[in-house]
Amino acid sequence: MDEAQARGVLAEAGFDRGSELLALGENAVFAAGDLVVKVGRDAELLDRARRELAIAVWLAGAGVPAVRAAESEARSVAGHPVTVWHRLPAPVRPAAPGDLAGLLRLVHALPSPAFALPRRELLGGVERWLRLAGDAIDPADAAFLRDRRDGFATAAAALTPHLPRGPIHGDALPRNVHIGPDGPVLVDLETFSTDLREHDLVVMALSRDRYGLPAEAYDAFTRTYGWDVREWDGCGVLRGARETASCAWVSQHAPSNPKALAEFERRVASLRDGDETVRWYPF
Secondary structure, X not given: OOHHHHXXXXXHOOOOOOOEEEEEOOEEEEEEOOEEEEEEOOHHHHHHHHHHHHHHHHHHHHOOOEOOEOOOOOEEEOOEEEEEEEOOOOOOOOOOHHHHHHHHHHHHOOOOOOOOOOOOOOOOOHHHHHHHHHHHOOHHHHHHHHHHHHHHHHHHHOOOOOOOOEEXXXXXXXXXXXXXXXXXXXXXXXXXXXXXXXHHHHHHHHHHHHOOOOHHHHHXXXXXXXXXXXXXXXXXXXXXXXXXXXXXXXXXXOOOOHHHHHHHHHHHHHHHHOOOOOOOOOO
């Protein structure tokens, strides 16, 4: 789906074609006055859109600061899911790890909702991403990542968690927190799942170890949350699974982007060498 197609769906849904495009990916996201309209790439995303709205209503009822739905039902317009949201005010500052930790504490204290949440399939996209990479990457690297995927999937299934299982955000990064005049608000609810709560915490541990997050920022995260996942015996397993997924994700961009190929090769080499000190760069 390109921008022109998305704008056609937007107009058919009754919104101005001149609305501002905020993002274009699996969803085209438009600002339409005091609303935000999300147009899904195809009909396969309809169930996910419905679940995201249900999550927003559930979080509102639980008092968790999160983006709020303006319509409680997803529309199907020309074969595309369309959801409508209240637009957030302009941010007053960037979100920090401590802001994220405070919201995760609230989410992790919630019981499961009345509707079903999926499991966090962290490694589920590895095969698709490697296939999209095709001949642009070394077949030995693809085989290496498939072996890691299988090994970490087995190891993760055998973990004994420190925290109770339950609802998680699923992509717990400061970029998914909006700091408005009333404080932090959780956004991007599509990845909500039910699984090990530790999944949400390993993300920031990996940010510290691989992506250059300053130690003091990570310490603020653990201090606010009240626990450091690195103290848990299973941390290395979830970290390894996430590294494997993150490496495979970059591979899909290698056919058209030399920088992606270079980053992929840097990541694979560090995994092969077992060198946890090699810096990875966001892509």
